Amino acid sequence: MQVAANTLVLASTYVLLAVGYVVVYRASRILNLAHGELMMLGGYALFTLLSIAPGRPLLALVGTVVVSFLLGTIVYLVVMRPMAGHPLFSAVLVTISLGIFFRGLAILGWTAEIRYPLALMGFGTTSLRLPGGAVISNIDLLSMLAAGGLLLGLWMFFARSRLGIQMRATAENPRLAAERGVNIHLVFAVSWGISTFAAGLVGILYSSQVRLDPEIGVIGLKAFPVALVGGLDSLAGVLPAGLAIALLEVLAIQYVSPLLSEVVPFLALLVMLCVRPWGIFGTPEEIERV
Amino acid sequence: MALLNTPVRRTWFAVFVVGALAVPFFGNALVVDLLCRTALAVIGAQALNLLTGYTGLVSLGHAGLMAAGAFASGILTAELGAPFWIALPAAPLVGGLLGFLVGIPSLRLKGVYLALSTLALHFVILYVAAEYQSARGFSTGLLIPRPTLGPLTIAGGRAWYYTLLVLAAATTLFCLNLVRTRAGRAWMAIRDRDIAAATTGINVTRYKLMAFVVSSAITAFGGSLYGYYAGFVSVEAFTFFTAIEYIAMITIGGLGSVLGSILGAAFVTLLPYGVDALINVLPVGERVQSHLFAVKFGAFGLLMALFLVLEPRGLVSIWSRVRTYFDLWPFRYHPLGE
Numbered sequence: 208m209q210v211a212a213n214t215l216v217l218a219s220t221y222v223l224l225a226v227g228y229v230v231v232y233r234a235s236r237i238l239n240l241a242h243g244e245l246m247m248l249g250g251y252a253l254f255t256l257l258s259i260a261p262g263r264p265l266l267a268l269v270g271t272v273v274v275s276f277l278l279g280t281i282v283y284l285v286v287m288r289p290m291a292g293h294p295l296f297s298a299v300l301v302t303i304s305l306g307i308f309f310r311g312l313a314i315l316g317w318t319a320e321i322r323y324p325l326a327l328m329g330f331g332t333t334s335l336r337l338p339g340g341a342v343i344s345n346i347d348l349l350s351m352l353a354a355g356g357l358l359l360g361l362w363m364f365f366a367r368s369r370l371g372i373q374m375r376a377t378a379e380n381p382r383l384a385a386e387r388g389v390n391i392h393l394v395f396a397v398s399w400g401i402s403t404f405a406a407g408l409v410g411i412l413y414s415s416q417v418r419l420d421p422e423i424g425v426i427g428l429k430a431f432p433v434a435l436v437g438g439l440d441s442l443a444g445v446l447p448a449g450l451a452i453a454l455l456e457v458l459a460i461q462y463v464s465p466l467l468s469e470v471v472p473f474l475a476l477l478v479m480l481c482v483r484p485w486g487i488f489g490t491p492e493e494i495e496r497v
Numbered sequence: 498m499a500l501l502n503t504p505v506r507r508t509w510f511a512v513f514v515v516g517a518l519a520v521p522f523f524g525n526a527l528v529v530d531l532l533c534r535t536a537l538a539v540i541g542a543q544a545l546n547l548l549t550g551y552t553g554l555v556s557l558g559h560a561g562l563m564a565a566g567a568f569a570s571g572i573l574t575a576e577l578g579a580p581f582w583i584a585l586p587a588a589p590l591v592g593g594l595l596g597f598l599v600g601i602p603s604l605r606l607k608g609v610y611l612a613l614s615t616l617a618l619h620f621v622i623l624y625v626a627a628e629y630q631s632a633r634g635f636s637t638g639l640l641i642p643r644p645t646l647g648p649l650t651i652a653g654g655r656a657w658y659y660t661l662l663v664l665a666a667a668t669t670l671f672c673l674n675l676v677r678t679r680a681g682r683a684w685m686a687i688r689d690r691d692i693a694a695a696t697t698g699i700n701v702t703r704y705k706l707m708a709f710v711v712s713s714a715i716t717a718f719g720g721s722l723y724g725y726y727a728g729f730v731s732v733e734a735f736t737f738f739t740a741i742e743y744i745a746m747i748t749i750g751g752l753g754s755v756l757g758s759i760l761g762a763a764f765v766t767l768l769p770y771g772v773d774a775l776i777n778v779l780p781v782g783e784r785v786q787s788h789l790f791a792v793k794f795g796a797f798g799l800l801m802a803l804f805l806v807l808e809p810r811g812l813v814s815i816w817s818r819v820r821t822y823f824d825l826w827p828f829r830y831h832p833l834g835e
Contacts, residue, residue, distance in 0.1 A: 286806065295609060300748060304798045469624065
């Protein structure tokens with residue numbers, strides 16, 4: 208039972224992170240490899256807001272997700288928009304270098320010390336005993352709810368809202384969408400915003416669950432295979448892929464070695480790339496082949 | 498000699514050679530060490546440039562392949578007591594084999610997807626190396642003794658400097674000549690448009706695999722040299738950041754340019770020391786002083802991003818612009834008809 212619980216907890220983190228990759232990739236065909244660092248900055252935004260206004264945790268939480276959303280749109284407008292028309296790989300490299308830059312900035316701004324924003328908020332973790340004997344913490348539960356909520360919310364957004372439909376149109380064919388009067392720069396900016404909004408959510412949850420330091424962005428790289436296994440342009444694929452990879456990883460910790468668990472997502476990625484490079488639910492024509 | 502086809506080039510080349518040979522007699526130990534590191538970086542950057550710059554196949558697994566080469570030599574030396582002249586050539590063999598294996602997915606995948614498969618490869622190689630280290634009790638790394646070849650032992654900064662200088666020059670010459678051969682031209686054709694390359698009779702599969710094998714072999718060779726130079730091999734030396742550094746070298750220098758790889762390698766290797774010097778000169782806050790590492794890290798990220806956004810063709814294009822400026826002076830552009 209504990210294995211199942213651990214899998215769900217890990218999967219919820221992966222799902223939340225992978226959603227960020229998918230939303231940006233769908234919109235602009237760019238892999239945002241700075242996603243983990245954006246999540247880390249979300250954690251620090253929470254920490255800073257809590258330090259400025261102690262005793263008002265709700266304000267800090269709302270502030271964090273707003274700041275995260277804005278950060279994403281700013282990154283798009285300042286850095287990624289000038290990259291339009293450049294080779295895609297240069298854009299990906301820009302996100303990598305941006306991630307390195309953010310990490311350096313975070314150490315400078317907040318030092319490399321390990322922080323615990325949850326304690327600052329005045330909460331602690333309590334463990335909940337599930338039927339069946341598994342134990343999870345209250346934050347773990349929250350993280351699962353957040354993952355479910357975000358997927359549901361995004362699905363509604365893409366299916367129903369005007370902007371969501373415009374975003375789907377842009378994802379399908381940016382030029383046609385632009386000719387139809389869709390403001391594609393707005394669409395791209397909002398996509399980046401949504402992506403970093405999700406990253407901010409993970410930042411809050413992860414820094415409460417585990418810890419906050421400038422190196423936590425590394426988990427972003429590990430969540431990346433989840434997005435690819437599910438299909439880089441498919442939100443629906445994130446859930447099964449997240450669950451599968453989290454299960455494999457938990458099993459590897461349990462039965463083999465923690466060292467192996469670190470590479471499990473990448474092994475899954477390699478296998479997927481050999482077998483079905485477009486992922487579980489992705490669109491096959493996406494990939495140019497020789 | 499065909500490469501040095503004008504008197505001007507010959508003169509500058511001679512000046513450069515004399516300068517490079519004279520450095521150890523004037524510079525202190527730190528300068529020599531820095532130049533040794535630059536020479537090692539040049540070897541790695543040339544290898545990556547063959548693959549990414551000339552063939553257009555992006556690899557994020559460069560550090561993994563370097564680690565493979567270093568570990569191949571390290572294991573042969575530390576476990577089997579193999580001499581230098583066996584352990585060093587073993588590295589490119591292992592590298593070439595791995596390159597062949599990595600190259601196979603490249604026949605199916607392109608662009609970003611290929612980058613991801615090499616990224617995954619990086620983590621897998623490092624995982625195997627880490628497992629090996631912990632299983633065999635080399636938790637801090639494998640010690641590699643000084644390379645000895647017959648009566649000669651490479652020890653001390655000056656000896657290393659000349660060895661690495663010669664090897665870096667040889668690698669550069671090799672790459673320079675390689676891109677002028679049929680294989681090199683085939684690679685560039687594949688980079689520019691693979692379907693067109695195939696229709697002109699280039700065996701795309703074969704040349705892509707060849708690019709992977711050659712590049713990986715040189716990379717592993719560089720990694721092995723790095724292990725010998727550092728005196729030990731450990732997984733900590735080959736992080737994902739190392740792979741990014743090499744990509745930064747060839748993009749900052751200028752993709753698909755041998756000169757660019759040298760410039761980029763020097764730039765990226767010397768950047769942290771440049772930042773050091775700058776911070777010592779400038780009046781900066783306490784926090785910056787105490788977090789020098791973070792400043793270097795951030796500066797590296799920022800510069801790489803700036804180069805990609807503002808100067809995508811790298812240092813080489815700045816160099817050629819400056820040259821054109823002086824060629825045309827006092828005019829701003831070529832007169833019509835030229």
